[in-house]
Amino acid sequence: MQKLKVCELFAGVGGFRLGLEHTDHYKVVWSNQWEPSTKTQHASKVYEARFGSESHSNQNIEEVPTSEIPDHDLLVGGFPCQDYSVATSLKNSKGLLGKKGVLWWSIHRILSEKKNKPKYLFLENVDRLLKSPSNQRGRDFALMLRSLSDLGYAVEWRVINAAEYGMPQRRRRVFFLAYHKSTPLFKTIQKTGATDWLLTDGTIATTFPVGETVENVQHFALDKDLVSISEYFNAKKGLSPFQNTGMCLNGNVTTFKTAPSFDGPKTVLADILEKKAVNPDLFIDDTELEKWTYLKGAKKEIRKTVAGFEYHYSEGSMVFPDALDQPSRTIITGEGGKSPSRFKHVVQTSKGLRRLSPVELERLNMFPDNHTQLEGIPDAKRAFFMGNALVVGIVERIGSTLFRKHSKIEEPL
Template sequence: MEKTVCELFAGVGGFRCGLNNISSVEDTNKPEAWNTVWFSQWEPADRKIQWAHDCYVNRFGTCLDLDGNDTTNEDINAVDKTKLPNHTLLVGGFPCQDYSVASTLATSKGLEGKKGVLWWDIRDILEAKNPPFVLLENVDRLIKSPASQRGRDFGIILACFRDLGYIVEWRVINAAEYGYQQRRRRTFIFAYKNDTKYAKRVLNDAKYVAQHGDELHRHSMAKVLLGSGFFASCFPVAPVDAKKVRISKLPDGIGELSTFFSYTFENTGIMLDGVFYTLKTMPEYNGRQITLGDVMDDGYVSEQFFIPEKRLFYTSPDVNHSDETKGKLSKEERQTWQYLKGAKKISRTAANGHEYIFSEGPIALVDEYDKPARTMLTSEGSFSRTTHIVRDKMTGKIRLLTPTEMERIQGFPTDWTKECLVDGEKVEMPVNKRRFMMGNALVVDLIKQMEGTLSDIVTREE
């Protein structure tokens, strides 16, 4: 079976970099092991220049549909899915703004949200092109969304796969727990057609065991989730008693599921024929830990990334809390990183007149060299508690991350997002856009780690 790929919501090409082990910008001149036959990247907020798409095209060139048209930068809702080239593997980090850690779970809208509806475009492609294998990525909270009906959205996704004849494995993976340079938890979904050789190989006794009761079936599925399955093969986990595998069944209809279904999915699971098996697993990794310090720039860094002293501290540098219950700080004092990242007590009044004290704990002002980076968000570099602040290796001064450091934190080649191809001309991408691209990306190293297993699976389908 050919190693052909369709990459949806492609961003700046994280899946493609991972599948083809691209470690430097020069690697794009080499033949690719996985042939990307079509990709899609369209950002409605970028009205003048489609920065992500144009960065992707600058590195890889474009792809044409079956009619010879370039539809890679059109709204995926408007693209005729039947015109897409056939492919063996469908991949995508489908938009996750409605589940993002940047907003509270209680306010997330899940599949009903503006971005969440794009799941149905994935489903339409599955129906139109029938790819044997699918690999998707989303935020870890996908399996618990929405807050009002936990697990409903993930249940809908599983049911769509079920109705189209797929088996689905899932795992929530923290990149740092497998030695990589960022503490980034993401839900990965690997789906494969019921009639593939891989499905028969992994689950060759599942239907037989199903006839002999839940207990034997539970043990069979535990072997898949802990050993022989896709994610267990790529990312080993510690042994778990098979008795901890929970078994349940999806409602038959999507409408019934959407209205009534709620379930607490664990971080690991598998679904076949509408029956799902889930349990909590812990990573098993004893290798080297890459840290933030390992990927930071060692030499000269432009002054634009350094933080002026007056924006750092409003009082003594060893103070990491503020108490405004007895008097408010000035606007200038509040516009400092020390205030923003420090603990707080603030007197507030609710809409109903109730007075209360808002409190917030401190977080480290400076991110240490000897730990993996925290999760990068699209707001990286803004005046936000989540923004990384580091101590420059050459000068010792405190600054923000550079775009090249953010690229390496996500596992991209250095300067991957430096330039875009806009109307045939190379244009430098603004720093704020480079930050957004990396906050929106996946950890390329995880895809690299999956690639060997994926390659073996597809090759053995011959």
């Protein structure tokens, strides 16, 4: 069967592409990566080095005309978590005026302007998205769901912690899939119903099973006016109504809390450590050990602000060194560099305590070894890439299930 054509936005170093193309069911026909805050476009350079420069754009997506983006079946991307508030409606237009630089509206604009809309969307974000902003919990996600609903998409989402399904890193992210109303899968969702789709029959549920018991079940309709959602959604400042699992179909939301159901093999931190010698710079010097121990330890102390105000500060201890018989903690963007840090990973080896190598960080996100290795790119930048990346195994598995469901329905035998 013909491969599905993919457009990859906010591509980073290509995590979505790696996962999807590894299934052999997808072909990326256009990609975009632009880092606004840096002069040298390191991530885009890595992307081009691995996948070629053809059909790759290193330009601010807000300035790329939709006409330059080829038609595609699947739009993917890990877009930044920002403030998605709507400033005002545009006259004589179906568009909306969000704040400049808020990249969700670039996705919205492409979907709005494409005559042949993509059949599916596959997006990723930090799970904080479900409860942002703090003064109107869930408003940003409500805006996204309503705008996608208006564009003809049914949306399912799930917060997935990679380690809970046997992968090597405790990395919790929200993944969501959207199905256009023109697809047979959209009609299947309508027939199946939100609850059965989310618990057993759906793309994510088939890939990453959950238990039968659910909590905090909520059903509600989203306001049809985006400006009203922007101004009034959850204005009473309660908890976000969006749980870790849910669906929005025709503006109606069903959401509840699920727990993972997995008893397969598990990868732990020890499994991904390099067997060969690593860069000596990764080892912690004895003179620095006291600083590391302090930063990783529990604290109860009085601190002073710049203005001289004294306050009580406390925090719990971190496991130090990191447990080798467990999946790793979440990789952060500041993982590189020699300076002592509370959050960097440190492992005990036969030769002493050391930080993780760039290859080990790549393995924790299930990237190929040395995917980010390129002349002129320091190890700290490679670590930064992995702090921003997603776990490739999640994309590969969901992508494989999506294609299977798509082909079974689109071209029945």
